[in-house]
Amino acid sequence: MRTQTSFFKQRNMENQNTTTNTDIFEGLKQPNCTILAPLSGITDAAFREISRRQGCGFVYAEMTSSDALMYDSDKAHKRIQGLDAPIPVIAQLLGHKPDVMADAAQLCEEQGADAIDINLGCPAKNIVKGRGGSALMKEPETVEALIKAMSNKTTKPITVKIRAGWDSECKNALEIAQIAEGAGAKLIAVHPRTRAQAFRGHANWDVIRMVKENVGIPVIGNGDVKTPEDAQRMRSETGCDAVMVGRAALGRPWIFNHIAHPEGYREPRFEERIDIAIEHLGLIAHYKGDNRGAVEFRKHLACYLKGMPNNKFIRERMSRMESVAIVVEILEEYKERLKGRMEDAA
Numbered sequence: 606m607r608t609q610t611s612f613f614k615q616r617n618m619e620n621q622n623t624t625t626n627t628d629i630f631e632g633l634k635q636p637n638c639t640i641l642a643p644l645s646g647i648t649d650a651a652f653r654e655i656s657r658r659q660g661c662g663f664v665y666a667e668m669t670s671s672d673a674l675m676y677d678s679d680k681a682h683k684r685i686q687g688l689d690a691p692i693p694v695i696a697q698l699l700g701h702k703p704d705v706m707a708d709a710a711q712l713c714e715e716q717g718a719d720a721i722d723i724n725l726g727c728p729a730k731n732i733v734k735g736r737g738g739s740a741l742m743k744e745p746e747t748v749e750a751l752i753k754a755m756s757n758k759t760t761k762p763i764t765v766k767i768r769a770g771w772d773s774e775c776k777n778a779l780e781i782a783q784i785a786e787g788a789g790a791k792l793i794a795v796h797p798r799t800r801a802q803a804f805r806g807h808a809n810w811d812v813i814r815m816v817k818e819n820v821g822i823p824v825i826g827n828g829d830v831k832t833p834e835d836a837q838r839m840r841s842e843t844g845c846d847a848v849m850v851g852r853a854a855l856g857r858p859w860i861f862n863h864i865a866h867p868e869g870y871r872e873p874r875f876e877e878r879i880d881i882a883i884e885h886l887g888l889i890a891h892y893k894g895d896n897r898g899a900v901e902f903r904k905h906l907a908c909y910l911k912g913m914p915n916n917k918f919i920r921e922r923m924s925r926m927e928s929v930a931i932v933v934e935i936l937e938e939y940k941e942r943l944k945g946r947m948e949d950a951a
């Protein structure tokens with residue numbers, strides 16, 4: 606492994622792109638900097654903004670197909686809305702064609718992205734069939750070509766998000782990480798499950814440590830962080846530069862404040878949670894319009910309601926939530942009911 610590492614370090618020096626601005630990664634060095642993971646269908650501009658308001662300092666946008674972007678798909682263009690935000694935003698692209706990925710990276714830069722990430726982890730069958738996402742864990746040469754082509758087309762840093770490997774027979778996270786660094790990637794996020802595991806089983810943080818110990822660029826650790834204690838433990842066990850949170854932020858964007866200020870933190874009260882949900886709804890409507898915003902909000906609301914009492918009546922009315930006004934009315938009624946419940950208990 607030692608010989609391989611020095612080989613890659615040497616190639617890194619040859620490939621160093623001196624014009625790329627990597628200052629945005631300085632923020633990662635803040636002790637409690639926590640990153641919002643890319644979550645397809647979830648981490649749109651509204652979710653990123655509500656996470657920022659709840660203490661998140663660094664966000665990934667949801668994956669976007671480079672082919673769809675370059676073929677002018679309206680849906681794909683909507684997925685790169687709001688990249689120009691007050692905190693660093695990494696846009697994430699899916700694809701395997703260097704020229705198309707390079708053009709798409711340039712487009713993301715024009716839209717305000719601070720860095721452009723290559724998705725090397727998506728396990729979905731249709732994506733893998735098209736040689737995208739985690740299929741690229743088996744194609745080191747393609748990974749190298751993508752990073753080089755994209756670095757030549759944008760001044761923003763190119764980053765990668767990898768998995769532990771394809772399956773238990775092919776766990777090559779370190780090889781891909783070193784190839785990525787050698788080709789000019791400026792940051793690596795590691796989700797240490799194989800493609801075969803999808804999101805099952807447990808994330809093996811040893812893989813994050815191994816990558817961190819063998820590359821010179823910042824490494825973000827990801828997988829199964831649900832509490833400030835998990836975040837702290839991931840940092841100390843792996844030495845990663847920052848921690849990324851995905852599923853634990855669903856319906857709980859305040860987790861970023863909790864991780865940033867574990868001392869003296871208190872969970873928002875039920876009414877406060879509803880207020881945050883309403884704020885989130887307003888943001889979705891701002892970006893997607895009243896009807897679509899209300900409809901899309903339903904899936905988020907189901908997450909906000911988890912663990913909250915007496916919410917059956919909301920679930921029953923979910924299918925009727927077709928405008929922001931209707932959703933707000935229902936949630937205000939819920940708040941009143943919650944108040945009554947507190948007063949009964951007092």
Ligand SMILES: Cc1cc2nc3c(=O)[nH]c(=O)nc-3n(C[C@H](O)[C@H](O)[C@H](O)COP(=O)(O)O)c2cc1C
Binds near residue numbers: 647796850853
């Ligand atoms: C619904 C969902 C959507 C996801 N979408 C993406 C994506 O667009 N790009 C990506 O790299 N990873 C995606 N992931 C993986 C997450 O970014 C993250 O690596 C994974 O959920 C593990 O982290 P966690 O345990 O904190 O959730 C997705 C995961 C889920 C559950």
